[in-house]
Amino acid sequence: MPPAKLDPIDRKILAELQADGRMTNVELSRRVGISAPPCLRRVRALEETGFIEGYHARVNTRQLGFEVAVFAMVSLRSQAESDLNAFEDRVRSWPLVRECHMLNGEIDFILKCVAPDLSTFQRFLTEDLVSAPNVAGVKTSLVIRETKWEPGVPFDVLEARATSD
């Protein structure tokens, strides 16, 4: 059931849980201005309708020993749907690849990768990624630092649109 209308309270709930996914329902209900039971029912509904896809702890990858993060821009020889799917399946089997986005233009995929050290990544790059079938070229860039990271969606922009409807 993808189609569903969100009121300002729903959007506030999403914004709050996006910022703090472990907030108690009591605290959440207080912040959005309704009592706990209907608040919980709304959260459940947002989960069921797919607005909330999941909850995750964000961990410090570097502190956990993954010193290296890399963006890999991949070009394929064939963009036939079956070849794209084959590549995607392969990507899903590589634990060092955390994200994979299919793009338009020169670059077909952008992969966000992590690794304990550079040599581990280099080995993955040459032995797995570059030598995978249908891969025409890979350009990589090391992440020096992460300047901004905000989960999901800018709800202030969403509010501005919703209220102007």
Added chain:
Amino acid sequence: MPPAKLDPIDRKILAELQADGRMTNVELSRRVGISAPPCLRRVRALEETGFIEGYHARVNTRQLGFEVAVFAMVSLRSQAESDLNAFEDRVRSWPLVRECHMLNGEIDFILKCVAPDLSTFQRFLTEDLVSAPNVAGVKTSLVIRETKWEPGVPFDVLEARATSD
């Protein structure tokens, strides 16, 4: 207190909370094989020591009306630290930019952006990003689809390393 040693139970806790950040402590303790109180104390310690940086609900951006996701590769004219910081500060003020990573090589920054529609993004691109001070060039690629998204770190790789120490 960044330096701290993790045992297999800590790593299991991190893996579980990374996969499901709203799991109850009772369920978590059951899965990692200890009782609830020490489990909660471990979670608190992981939060305090920075291994856990936060918890977030993952929302369906498209369903929320952000039909467009774009990666923008930005090159600057000057890479002096003060100029980098100035650009980063500007980036933080743009709600449509959700992530910003500083890279090595040709491209200085990669930005993940979202927008309700293409024209909104185009306006942001030309009026804000391209026309920002010190920006030499911007290449953008539309995200066609997101093939893989896993939060954080591959704990199976981490386990393999930890046990071989």
Added chain:
DNA sequence: CGCTTCCGCGCAACATCATTGCATTGTCGC
């Protein structure tokens, strides 16, 4: 070796929270 110290666990008790049933209220269509 045995003793001591320290750390982390589990138990038990309490406080808080999640969850359900139900009566009430407000809204929309008629």
Added chain:
DNA sequence: GCGACAATGCAATGATGTTGCGCGGAAGCG
């Protein structure tokens, strides 16, 4: 206005989060 529906808040119950405390195993020392 009037009835049907949806959503709210209240109250009660069960589950969970949280703290204090005693116990036991491991490491360090005599």
